[in-house]
Amino acid sequence: MLRFGEARDPSPGPGEALVRVRTCGVCYHDVLMRQGKYRDVRLPRIIGHEVAGEVACLGPDVSGLEVGDRVLVPTWLSCGVCAHCQERQNELCEAPGRMPGHDEDGGYAELMCAPATCLTRFPESIPWDQAAALPCAAATALEAVRGVAGVKPGDSVLVTGAGGGLGVHATQLSRLHGARVIASTTSKHKAQLLEDLGADHVICGPAEGLAKSVKALTGGTGVTVVIECVGTATFEASLRSLAAEGRMALIGAVSGDTVPIKPAVLVLKDLTISGCSRQARLTDVVDLVVSGSLRPIVSRTLGLNEAAEAHRLLESRESFGRIILQT
Numbered sequence: 121m122l123r124f125g126e127a128r129d130p131s132p133g134p135g136e137a138l139v140r141v142r143t144c145g146v147c148y149h150d151v152l153m154r155q156g157k158y159r160d161v162r163l164p165r166i167i168g169h170e171v172a173g174e175v176a177c178l179g180p181d182v183s184g185l186e187v188g189d190r191v192l193v194p195t196w197l198s199c200g201v202c203a204h205c206q207e208r209q210n211e212l213c214e215a216p217g218r219m220p221g222h223d224e225d226g227g228y229a230e231l232m233c234a235p236a237t238c239l240t241r242f243p244e245s246i247p248w249d250q251a252a253a254l255p256c257a258a259a260t261a262l263e264a265v266r267g268v269a270g271v272k273p274g275d276s277v278l279v280t281g282a283g284g285g286l287g288v289h290a291t292q293l294s295r296l297h298g299a300r301v302i303a304s305t306t307s308k309h310k311a312q313l314l315e316d317l318g319a320d321h322v323i324c325g326p327a328e329g330l331a332k333s334v335k336a337l338t339g340g341t342g343v344t345v346v347i348e349c350v351g352t353a354t355f356e357a358s359l360r361s362l363a364a365e366g367r368m369a370l371i372g373a374v375s376g377d378t379v380p381i382k383p384a385v386l387v388l389k390d391l392t393i394s395g396c397s398r399q400a401r402l403t404d405v406v407d408l409v410v411s412g413s414l415r416p417i418v419s420r421t422l423g424l425n426e427a428a429e430a431h432r433l434l435e436s437r438e439s440f441g442r443i444i445l446q447t
């Protein structure tokens with residue numbers, strides 16, 4: 121259940137910054153949080169982990185940030201105090217990562233706290249609504265495409281759920297890394313938009329015919345890479361769409377549902393399936409946007425008091441790209 125109301129202002133502890141949230145992306149993770157699908161969550165919880173905002177004030181022992189800086193909050197927070205974090209090598213932090221909006225209060229709010237060393241500054245040339253598409257949607261897509269799947273020239277990439285928040289960015293990034301891109305969506309009206317983002321082919325329709333269509337577009341061999349942004353509904357079709365020695369990066373399957381797998385298919389075709397919950401460095405994502413190589417795609421911007429409508433829109437899968445809440 122979602123409830124809109126007043127909460128006490130948080131105050132930053134040592135090493136933390138208080139961020140005035142300007143925009144927060146709406147992720148399917150938030151829908152699953154609302155539905156009570158995660159048993160490790162303590163309620164009540166302010167959800168939201170895709171935050172762009174301004175530094176409102178600094179706690180003790182913070183350097184390198186100033187009040188008014190435009191910052192992105194990452195999807196995973198490191199401790200902020202160990203030697204790695206002090207060097208801004210947050211990914212090397214050995215403390216367990218905490219997800220804002222899940223393990224602690226997050227971005228469906230006007231204010232939130234985060235370790236200052238986790239925050240990434242970004243320039244005014246990136247508008248607030250687009251900025252909120254970067255910490256999760258674009259950064260996860262970049263990690264999956266560049267890091268996990270290692271997409272390179274010569275690859276053919278199938279992106280499932282290509283019209284969603286992850287998919288619109290995975291489509292652009294696969295193309296940027298030199299691949300031929302097949303975008304799959306169930307919504308006909310998204311086909312032209314996906315071609316505009318660089319998809320070489322768009323397959324519209326349910327999962328049933330997907331593998332057959334992919335095979336037809338690849339001379340019967342299948343694709344070398346799948347960026348699986350949907351999860352259970354398309355998983356089997358994605359697996360059947362892979363060529364021998366193909367690799368799948370799985371980024372959209374966080375619902376906890378199960379899928380049938382024939383292990384023999386993995387063995388005989390030498391397939392690799394890798395999950396990816398990590399995000400690329402936000403400085404890399406910001407650089408791609410500033411240089412014009414990546415367009416953050418936002419479908420709708422709604423008020424914080426319209427979060428329920430944002431969830432309804434996300435669940436209907438009508439929207440193209442990320443839905444954003446604005447404070």
Ligand SMILES: [Zn+2]
Nearest residue numbers: 147149170256
């Ligand atoms: Zn997210």
Ligand SMILES: [Zn+2]
Nearest residue numbers: 199202205213
């Ligand atoms: Zn640390």
